Amino acid sequence: MASTEGLVPITRAFLASYYDKYPFPPLSDDVSRLSSEIASLIQQLTLQSPPSQGEASLIDEANRQPPHKIDENMWKNREQMEEILFLLQPSRWPIQLREPCTSEDSELSSIASHLKNNFDNALTAMISFQTKNSDRVFSTVMTYMPQDFRGTLIRQQKERSERNKQAEVDALVSSGGSIRDTYALLWKQQMERRRQLAQLGSATGVYKTLVKYLVGVPQVLLDFIRQINDDDGPMEEQRERYGPPLYSLTKMVMAIRVFLTLLWERYDTFKLNKDQWNLLSEAAIVYTSEFERFVTFISDVFANSPFFISADTAGILGSREKEEYKEIIVQAGRTYEVSLMVESENSYIAWDFSLMQGKISMDIGFSVEYISASGEKTLILPYNRYEADQGNFSTLMAGNYKLVWDNSYSTFFKKSLRYKVDCIPPVVEPTN
Structure with a gap:
């Protein structure tokens, strides 16, 4: 493995220097102007008819400062877009727009349809950004992993984890959960992914040694992921640089959502005039175009950001094969054991071993045991005799495990064993 001497975790100062090359062109002045005018319309609606308890709660949320984290703001914008699109479904329109009786109502119905198209396009851009960013991060992480059967296991585990998360969301929606829910x-x-990331970076003892030495993650990366989300860590520079325009867009989309919510409930008694409809239409156009511009910009910045040391810099993992494997002589009549501490459920234990004896007695007994806190042993993988084996299993519980190579049945022949063992934790992703 190429030396990592001299490498340090990416720091806030490092990112500050990098971001100097990527200034974000300021938002259009129309964002603040239109946000203020929408706020005035909201005030008129609440004076005309006091808000219900649910409306008051929504207004309070819109008046609060947006979240500080970039990714939380992204999810907040996506949520509000979906809420707006829900309101803009023709079945949710006031009856005067659904069944227009005048040319003016028909024109307003057309404006409502165009509003929906704008938000559909912005939501598509949002989802594409989040998907590509997640895939990019995972691909970057995978460059640090050995390119053998363990990489396949990690990918399978990632896919299973995301399927489970999606199934949880689907079940909520099927049971009548709201967009907010x-x-x-x-x-x-997302916060669970962040928590797991912090745990991985802070792992100690045997677990940390296995992650670093056997799975192939350099210590510099473990240090980085441990402190990446610190309050004054690297991501804080990103928030200070690119947070303010995103916060303005979050406030704007919240205002549009609140306004539509109040308007639909009061449409019979507070019918917008043409100028006010045009203001709403302009606000939707400005918000969606500025949001799409921001997402395109930040996507380019993230795609090139040096959040991880490159595999080339850290040393190509293929050169580690000799270091990854250990060799041990198992004497006749003896056993050899490797102990593992598994800290997270749904981790994998994986192994790859072969005998280098040569010509005779080319087999050795192998089994895997779980050892409870009280010392009780449970056979997880039944004893069998092998010349070589690659295998894995997903742990059913966290705790102590023991891999046992058994040469006790042999009277004369020692066995030269070449092996590597990994404890592969659940895949996690950094967040911003």
Whole structure:
């Protein structure tokens, strides 16, 4: 393995220097102007008819400062777009727009349809950004992993984890969960990814040694992921640089959502005039175009950001084969054991071993045991005799495991064993 001497975790100062090359062109002045005018219309609606308890809660949320984290704001914008698109479904329109009796109502119905198209396009851009960013991060992480059967296991585990998360969301929606409920769950899942990331970076003892030495993650990466989400860590520079325009867009989309919610409930008594409809239409156009511009910009920045040391810099993992394998002599009549501490459920234990004896007695007994806190042993993988084996199993519980190579049946022949063993934790992703 190429030396990592001299490498340090990416710091806030490093990112500050990098971001100097990527200034974000300021938002259009129309964002603040239109947000203020929408706020005035909201005030008129609430004076005309006091808000219900649910409307008051929504207004309070819109008046609060947006979340500080970039990714939480992204989810918040996506949630509000979905809420707006729900309101803009023709079946949700006031009856005067659904069944227009005048040319003016027909024209307003057309404006409502165009609003929906704008938000459909912005939501598509949002989803594409989140998907591509997640895939990019995972691909970057995978460059640090050995390119053998373990990489396949990690990919399978990632796919299984995401399927489980999606099934959880689907079940919520099927049971009648609201858009708000759905996004609360999505953010909870995102925070769980962040928690697992912090745990991986802070792992100690045998677990940390296995992750670093056997799985192939350099210490510099473990240090980085441990402190990436610190309050004053690297991501804080990103938030200070690119947070303010995103916060303005979050406030704007919240205002549009609140306005539509109040308007639909009061349409019979507070019918917008043509100028006010045009203002709403302009606000939707400006928000969606500016949001799509921001997402395109930030996507390019993220795609090139040096959040991880490159595989080339850290040393190509293929050169580690000799270091990854250990060799041990198992004397006749003896056993050899490797102990593992598994800290997270749904981890994998994986192994790859072969005998180098040569010509005779080319087999050795092999089994895997689980050892409880009280010392009780449970056979997880039954004893069998092998010349070589590659295998894995998903752990049913966290705790101590023991891999046992048994040469006790042999009276004369020692066995030269070449092996590597990994404990592969659940795949996690950094967040911003």
